Amino acid sequence: MRLVQVLVPEGRRESVLDSLDVQGVDYAVFEEVGRGDFEAMVQFPVPPSGVETVMEELTKAGIRDDTYTIVLATETVVSQRLSALKERFPGLRISREELHARAEDLAPANSTFFSFLLLSTVIATTGLLLDSAATIIGAMVVAPLMGPAVSASVGTILADRRMASRGVTLQVTGLLAAIATAAILGVLLRETLLIPPGLEIREIPQVAERTSPNVLSLFLALGSGIAGSISIMRGSGSTLVGVAIAVALVPPAATSGLGLAFGLPSVALTGAVLVVVNLLAINLSALILFYLSGFKPLDAGEQEGVRASIVSRITVIGIALAVLSVVLAGVTYASFQTASFERETQIELQRQFDEADVEGVELASVTVDYGPADLLLGNQPRVDVLVGVPRDLDVPPDLAQRFDDHLTEQMGRDVVVRVGFVEAQISDDAETRPSLGRLVPDRPPVIRHG
Template sequence: MRFVQVLVPTGKREAVVEVITDESIEYAITDETGTERYESVITLPLPTAAVESVLDQLRAVGIDEDATTVVLEAETVVSDRFDELDEAYANDSDDTTDGDRIARDELLARANELAPGIGPFVLMTVVSAIVATAGLLLDSPAVVVGSMVIAPLIGPAMSTSVGTVVNDTSLVVRGIKLQVLGGILAIISAAGFAFLLRAAQIVPLSAIEVFAIGEVSQRLAPDVLSLVIALGAGAAGAVSLASGVSTALVGVMIAAALVPPTAVVGIGLAWGTPRVVAGSAVLVLVNFIAINLVALVALWQLGYRPQSWFRTSEARSTTLTRIAVLTVALIILSSALAGFTYSSAQTAAFEEQTNAAIETELPPKMTMLDLTISYTGFPARTPQQVIITVGYPPEIDPPAVADAIDSRIESIASTSLYMGPEIPLVTQDYHTAISAANSNAESTATEANNTDSMGSITVELRYVAVEQT
């Protein structure tokens, strides 16, 4: 429900009253003495769905757009006529409009409120990027979520979409500028902060160790599910904005699609890993495009248009053009996501089959303690090294299983990764004695078997004798 107050220009009072009476709307009208331009103030309670229609009718009879109009949210209206009016407008809602959506003017006001001033926007963007970087390097989901809460990203995306559908060029330009500025600032802030952490040895980790951190590794290779998150965020943002409900939680969802991968781009720059930068940058671009595209489509489908019919035609042309451009860009970048997804599926299958094969080849008294696989290549990932740590009782000599495991891994690579069997593998056996009581390691033998070093996959088989306490 809304409580609407409108200043009525001099000479337009009778026409305004006639419109309101024809709509069976209860109203109160008082004289305006503050200026000669307006002669009265009309006050009327309206259902949310009726605000846009009634204001359009009032403007059609002479209330210009710059006349002061106040729309407030009403808690309760006690009136039988209001209930009938509410039901009538709910029944009149067609397929292209939602009876619960707010009016166009209210939507514009909310979009402008969500697009903050440049000072607060810059500050909050920098802080959120730094906090996200810290959370990723700490492997702390709670800190990463905190960075999403303070990120001011919902406003620019929604402003761009709202400005497009209602043909407000200044709002579109403002939204685009804030999105571009926010993305660049976030990357620079994350990269600068990560570089300081690395230079000061606060995070004394190698690139491999950094990108093995759980929160970081999750965002290295984007996949199709990342696109689903962004699409959902864009739709939720548009619907929450149009329905007049709080956008705070939806803002967190939008930030979830943008802030962490942007921070990973900065971390990749700080540690000098172009492949990480490229993968995360693709994810950021896909998410930005998806959020804008879905928000634009959702707002158009909800029935938002400019007031005048000739501006509606222009807005339709602009909206359809931007939808087409965003769709093409999303399809192109999504092909990269599909490649990442396929590569991830291949490597997952390789790891699962390798693990099962090793378990099958090991004798009953031997146990696989650890399996580590490192990869190379981008975007397609190829196994570079497989390290297998096997435990055995110290009272027995470990049986020779290297050749069997070597053969199984070669077979798996040729089927799950389409690496031909002509690629040789290097097998190295290490014998290490470890006391489970004091965890002191003592090397007893090295390199029991070494075939020709000609291939791209190195398989290291490490035997570990574990003394039971």
């Protein structure tokens, strides 16, 4: 419930009270002696979703838009007309004035915003290098990105150009600062003993996750934007929602910075693309939800102009997001194709070994080195096969080439096959076929290429 307090201008008391009576609102009236142009103060309880409607009717009764008004959240209200008001205003949506106030509170001062964002980036960058999901999530608690993301959409919907401009500016400059911070930190860490020489950051799972984005990344961003909007409109869970928004933005920005630090343009570019896609998706989903929720500009005279501006902005963001989504769709398709190739290769080689049924010979492992980038660039898949053989068994010298020819025929593409051999020993009472862990080599494996 909300408790609304409004100063009534001179000569408007009767019309204001009549309006409240017509709307079925209980109220209390107090004489106003502090300011000469007001004759009374009226206060009344109303559900959150009814504040905007009741205030619009009071505006028609003579309450000016800039009149002194306070809206307070209350825990308990006892009123004879409360049940009827709850039935009339069943939703939980807050008024546009309250939405505007909350959006302003969420966007911190510049010094606070950049301090927390840079600290969050430092922690997230460390988490990426350590491959620690817990550290990355901890960094997201610090990141203050929810405020600018929400205030940009709220400012657009309510025709507050200053708020909208500041929200967009903080998001763009903040993420650029995050990329720069991660790049500087990466360069500094490379000069210390904290990072092993020759570290391949693309092989770190937390980094690889951000350098192979797919269409599923959009669901995180779209869901975060919608959740942020709902949390503001209903006043719950904004802290946790802020973590989700930060997860979609800060780790990819840190990944892009590390790509710059380690001289890997592909990592820097894919991380930056993911940042831009997520940023657009968050803003688009928030903007659409606020618009569909029926929020209107604070100034009634700007409604038509704002509606056209919102539609054009949604269209521009949607087109940009669609174009970038083509990139994500390409990565998604490439990831599916390479994963399918790896699985089919493993099944095909296992089938060959099962059909051969040579006593003592076991397929220890099959490793396929073939990523989405290799598919897009036309690189050949590389298949590494490890075979366990008894000491007294002679292996064919051209086994790698046989596998190569067979896979090329079955898969419809050229491959490069490497075969390694280890001498396998199996105890007499073994109940199961030996795995890689049971293959104990007496001499280094022999690697043959095809």
